[in-house]
Amino acid sequence: GAGVSQSPRYKVAKRGQDVALRCDPISGHVSLFWYQQALGQGPEFLTYFQNEAQLDKSGLPSDRFFAERPEGSVSTLKIQRTQQEDSAVYLCASSFAEGGNQPQHFGDGTRLSIL
Amino acid sequence: GESVGLHLPTLSVQEGDNSIINCAYSNSASDYFIWYKQESGKGPQFIIDIRSNMDKRQGQRVTVLLNKTVKHLSLQIAATQPGDSAVYFCAENPMNRDDKIIFGKGTRLHILP
Numbered sequence: 001g002a003g004v005s006q007s008p009r010y011k012v013a014k015r016g017q018d019v020a021l022r023c024d025p026i027s028g029h030v031s032l033f034w035y036q037q038a039l040g041q042g043p044e045f046l047t048y049f050q051n052e053a054q055l056d057k058s059g060l061p062s063d064r065f066f067a068e069r070p071e072g073s074v075s076t077l078k079i080q081r082t083q084q085e086d087s088a089v090y091l092c093a094s095s096f097a098e099g100g101n102q103p104q105h106f107g108d109g110t111r112l113s114i115l
Numbered sequence: 116g117e118s119v120g121l122h123l124p125t126l127s128v129q130e131g132d133n134s135i136i137n138c139a140y141s142n143s144a145s146d147y148f149i150w151y152k153q154e155s156g157k158g159p160q161f162i163i164d165i166r167s168n169m170d171k172r173q174g175q176r177v178t179v180l181l182n183k184t185v186k187h188l189s190l191q192i193a194a195t196q197p198g199d200s201a202v203y204f205c206a207e208n209p210m211n212r213d214d215k216i217i218f219g220k221g222t223r224l225h226i227l228p
Contacts, residue, residue, distance in 0.1 A: 004158070033215070042204050042218030043159065059215065091158050101147040101166065101208060104216060106158035 002026060004107035006092050012113045013082050021077045021110045025094030032075050033104055034067055035091040043091050043106075049075060050098045082114045127225040134192040136222050138205035143186060147208040149216065150179060150190045152201045159204060159218075162190070192224075200226045 005024040013019050025032050031050055035043035036059075045059040051072035060067070064082075069075040079086055089111050093104035128134045140148070146167040151159035163174045165181050165188075172179050178191040188205050202221040209217070 040220075042206075042220050044218070045215035048215065056215065093158075103149055103161045103164055105161060106151075108156070108158045 004092055004094055004105055006090075006107040006110050008110060009108065010111050010113075012115065014115050015082060015084060017082055018078065018080045019082055019112065021079075021090050021112070023075045023077070023092030023107060025073065025075070025092070026096075026105060027073075029094035029096050029105075030072075030098050031095045031104075032069055033093040033095075034075070034077050035093065035106075036061075037089040037091055037109070039088075046077070046090075079112075082112075084114045087112055087114045124220070125223045125225065127227055128195050129227050130195060130197060132195055134190075134195045134199065134224060136190045136192075136203050136205075136224065138188040138190075138219055140186050140188060140205070140207050140219075142207060142209055142217075143183075145207040145209050148179070148181060148188050149206045149208070150177075150188075151204045151206060151218075152199075153204065153221070154201045162203075195224075195226055197226050197228075200224055 007022045033048050034046040036046055037043040047067045048056040049069040052069050064080045066078045089109040091106050091109045093106045095102050095104045149164045150162040152162050153159045163177050163179050165172045165179045170181050176193045180189045202223050204218050204221045206216045206218045
């Protein structure tokens, strides 16, 4: 299908390692979002891109988290020196245009486990 | 502060009956609301949305009701089917925010045979 695609689906890393999570948004979607979802909780906002510009990164938990979208399509969320509290599902979403008041379409996420 | 919550964490409904999932929000500045369905191991799936200038919107087998006076949102699912088993989240988009939507904790819907 033409939905949001995330890879890998599962990632296991040892504490202290760096990880990179990839998101392929729906083709032509301007806006891209990253969310973190802890077990049994709703997704929590991390960061937002409009094309290649990162307009809001207020939800990133620490400076170990870094996201980029260099060409305005694919995005990568990188976590450096991972900690156990980073274990969660990382969801990517995209929407057609800039601005709110429109649905965000989610991928199936990457489940990250830090040992 | 901003928050979106749900009255019941778990709801059990007989197959074929109607389901009603409730949500309370506290940010009166929110002007857009969305219901998502999340099945195990999958991302949230868009069900239906409603803007604050409306009080009711209908989709296929689903209806969303918005009561701005008491800041309450509900999702009604008609003739509930086994495939409706999932966690349902309401979410809000605060006015003047181009980006994030705020999710509640979710309600798990169980369908009884």
